[in-house]
Amino acid sequence: DVKVTQSSRYLVKRTGEKVFLECVQDMDHENMFWYRQDPGLGLRLIYFSYDVKMKEKGDIPEGYSVSREKKERFSLILESASTNQTSMYLCASSLNVLEQYFGPGTRLTVT
Amino acid sequence: RKEVEQDPGPFNVPEGATVAFNCTYSNSASQSFFWYRQDCRKEPKLLMSVYSSGNEDGRFTAQLNRASQYISLLIRDSKLSDSATYLCVVNWGDYKLSFGAGTTVTVRA
Numbered sequence: 001d002v003k004v005t006q007s008s009r010y011l012v013k014r015t016g017e018k019v020f021l022e023c024v025q026d027m028d029h030e031n032m033f034w035y036r037q038d039p040g041l042g043l044r045l046i047y048f049s050y051d052v053k054m055k056e057k058g059d060i061p062e063g064y065s066v067s068r069e070k071k072e073r074f075s076l077i078l079e080s081a082s083t084n085q086t087s088m089y090l091c092a093s094s095l096n097v098l099e100q101y102f103g104p105g106t107r108l109t110v111t
Numbered sequence: 112r113k114e115v116e117q118d119p120g121p122f123n124v125p126e127g128a129t130v131a132f133n134c135t136y137s138n139s140a141s142q143s144f145f146w147y148r149q150d151c152r153k154e155p156k157l158l159m160s161v162y163s164s165g166n167e168d169g170r171f172t173a174q175l176n177r178a179s180q181y182i183s184l185l186i187r188d189s190k191l192s193d194s195a196t197y198l199c200v201v202n203w204g205d206y207k208l209s210f211g212a213g214t215t216v217t218v219r220a
Binding site: 031035039040041042043044045048050056058059090097098099100102103104105 | 115119143145153154155156157160198202206207208210211212213
């Protein structure tokens with residue numbers, strides 16, 4: 001079974017803080033993704049990585065950056081957290097892009 | 112206009128009923144189609160792919176209508192455990208999946 005883990009289930013941060021969300025997968029997948037999920041909007045792609053040290057912007061990359069130093073680990077960074085970044089963040093990995101396996105999510109609240 | 116649109120529901124049905132709902136997509140070049148299921152406070156999981164000829168997986172039937180740009184999901188003999196949000200997902204050949212906001216189904220005893 002594919003396992004995707006995320007570092008925290010719940011996180012509360014203050015405006016302006018730097019926030020790190022970590023994601024680890026154990027299936028040697030090339031592709032990893034970061035989404036945010038908001039009510040009524042569905043999942044929106046923030047960043048995507050198809051290989052170590054490679055990254056592509058998704059639909060809403062503003063205010064975020066990512067790091068992929070190792071194949072199994074993909075980190076999402078909020079350089080200066082803002083209240084409009086309060087959301088559920090979901091990491092996913094896949095072999096072929098189409099079937100994506102998701103982690104349990106991190107519910108981030110920025111106050 | 113959203114790339115993938117779904118009726119949010121909720122569809123509230125008794126056990127044993129049949130429930131069906133659609134999803135429309137805006138990009139006629141879309142190539143691959145899926146239904147993902149998301150339980151309350153859980154992550155999405157792939158339920159089934161949707162093929163041009165339509166396909167079944169047990170009590171679930173998925174259909175694709177390319178001419179009208181929609182896909183559908185039908186659940187027969189609903190179980191309590193079918194209560195979830197069903198996400199319509201579309202890919203047009205690149206790295207990106209486009210997700211609908213989901214249709215919520217609640218099956219009551």
